[in-house]
Amino acid sequence: MGVEVAVEGLTKSFGSQNIWQDVSLTLPAGEVSALLGPSGTGKSVFLKSLIGLLRPEQGSIVIDGTDILQCSSKELYEIRQMFGVLFQDGALFGSMDLFDNVAFPLREHTKKSESEIRKIVMEKLDLNGLIGAENKLPGEISGGMRKRAGLARALVLDPQIILCDEPDSGLDPVRTAYLSQLIIDINAQIDATVLIVTHNINLARTVPDNLGMLFRKQLVMFGPREVLLTSDEPVVEQFLNGRKIGPIGMSEEKDDAQMAAELAAQAAGHHDGSPEEDVRGISRQMEASPGMPERQAVARRQARVREILHTLPADAQKGILASLEGRYGADGFGDEYGYGSEQEGAHRAPSHSASDPDTEVFASADPQPPSAEGRS
Numbered sequence: 369m370g371v372e373v374a375v376e377g378l379t380k381s382f383g384s385q386n387i388w389q390d391v392s393l394t395l396p397a398g399e400v401s402a403l404l405g406p407s408g409t410g411k412s413v414f415l416k417s418l419i420g421l422l423r424p425e426q427g428s429i430v431i432d433g434t435d436i437l438q439c440s441s442k443e444l445y446e447i448r449q450m451f452g453v454l455f456q457d458g459a460l461f462g463s464m465d466l467f468d469n470v471a472f473p474l475r476e477h478t479k480k481s482e483s484e485i486r487k488i489v490m491e492k493l494d495l496n497g498l499i500g501a502e503n504k505l506p507g508e509i510s511g512g513m514r515k516r517a518g519l520a521r522a523l524v525l526d527p528q529i530i531l532c533d534e535p536d537s538g539l540d541p542v543r544t545a546y547l548s549q550l551i552i553d554i555n556a557q558i559d560a561t562v563l564i565v566t567h568n569i570n571l572a573r574t575v576p577d578n579l580g581m582l583f584r585k586q587l588v589m590f591g592p593r594e595v596l597l598t599s600d601e602p603v604v605e606q607f608l609n610g611r612k613i614g615p616i617g618m619s620e621e622k623d624d625a626q627m628a629a630e631l632a633a634q635a636a637g638h639h640d641g642s643p644e645e646d647v648r649g650i651s652r653q654m655e656a657s658p659g660m661p662e663r664q665a666v667a668r669r670q671a672r673v674r675e676i677l678h679t680l681p682a683d684a685q686k687g688i689l690a691s692l693e694g695r696y697g698a699d700g701f702g703d704e705y706g707y708g709s710e711q712e713g714a715h716r717a718p719s720h721s722a723s724d725p726d727t728e729v730f731a732s733a734d735p736q737p738p739s740a741e742g743r744s
């Protein structure tokens with residue numbers, strides 16, 4: 369089974385450029401989590417920090433009882449063996465065929481015989497639908513196949529934690545759906561803890577158990593998917609809907625003057641092509657494919673969210689209760705609870721304030737309600 373990753377008070381800067389500060393979240397063991405955020409908010413920097421490739425100045429990252437920011441290099445090496453990483457471009461060696469690329473970590477980090485290596489590599493290639501392509505070079509295959517080869521390589525050392533940096537980048541929506549299904553199926557089979565960094569709203573709405581978002585050098589929120597998907601935080605709404613109107617600008621954050629000008633243009637009737645309907649609401653989560661083992665994370669997560677239910681915003685609570693009872697948008701309750709399907713269009717739940725104690729933004733997987741100081 370995967371292990372929990374507990375991040376507390378993490379701050380990272382490059383020289384005078386602060387990337388994010390005081391980031392606290394817990395990736396629950398064996399669950400799938402996703403981190404959203406506008407470009408440049410430091411999502412990749414966060415992934416690299418988790419695996420010890422970058423070193424935040426403050427905070428802790430505790431994995432299997434070891435704080436990787438305090439441990440020895442030998443301990444860090446051992447912790448790194450627990451990770452499988454799917455980099456944005458697959459990060460394959462261009463001069464090696466797919467077989468050798470996938471075999472690389474086994475040859476580098478284990479003393480397995482070539483026949484054992486062949487068995488493992490072929491199994492992982494098969495899992496990722498790459499049988500028959502093992503002798504191809506990365507330059508001879510499509511972007512989707514390169515991603516799947518990268519995923520196959522990430523799996524050969526039986527990782528307990530899988531990090532996926534924008535698995536959808538460069539893929540069409542259909543290939544993205546297949547890759548998403550693959551990640552869920554892998555989770556069902558090996559019960560690893562998964563963190564996906566993505567801009568893909570459909571993936572974010574349907575794949576992970578938990579969702580978080582980075583913005584303005586902060587973790588805006590992190591918790592069960594229902595919290596972010598029913599949030600009325602302006603930045604979350606803007607991001608999920610892909611709208612221009614909102615706090616996220618072209619490159620950096622907007623200033624007040626630009627925001628006012630855009631709102632005035634909208635009031636004057638200018639249509640900027642943003643979707644008319646609000647996608648806020650909880651869509652049904654992707655399940656493991658038929659024939660796959662049941663995702664063990666599902667039952668564990670159900671028990672976990674029941675425990676923390678009272679700490680969550682009202683709309684998220686309603687969505688969680690509905691999903692626990694197996695009620696979905698098709699039976700009409702989406703209208704009331706913001707738990708709808710895309711086919712039905714928008715389901716806006718009653719508005720609530722993020723400053724209301726009953727609807728406080730949830731930013732930790734810790735069962736305790738967020739404290740006044742931040743997250744405990």
Ligand SMILES: Nc1ncnc2c1ncn2[C@@H]1O[C@H](COP(=O)(O)OP(=O)(O)OP(=O)(O)O)[C@@H](O)[C@H]1O
Binds near residue numbers: 406407408411413
């Ligand atoms: N090694 C580095 N040295 C200096 N600055 C860096 C380094 N790595 C990342 N940065 C800076 O950190 C910031 C965040 O980069 P990062 O790639 O993590 O963003 P991101 O949220 O993943 O963006 P995107 O969604 O576009 O991939 C950027 O300003 C980037 O230039």
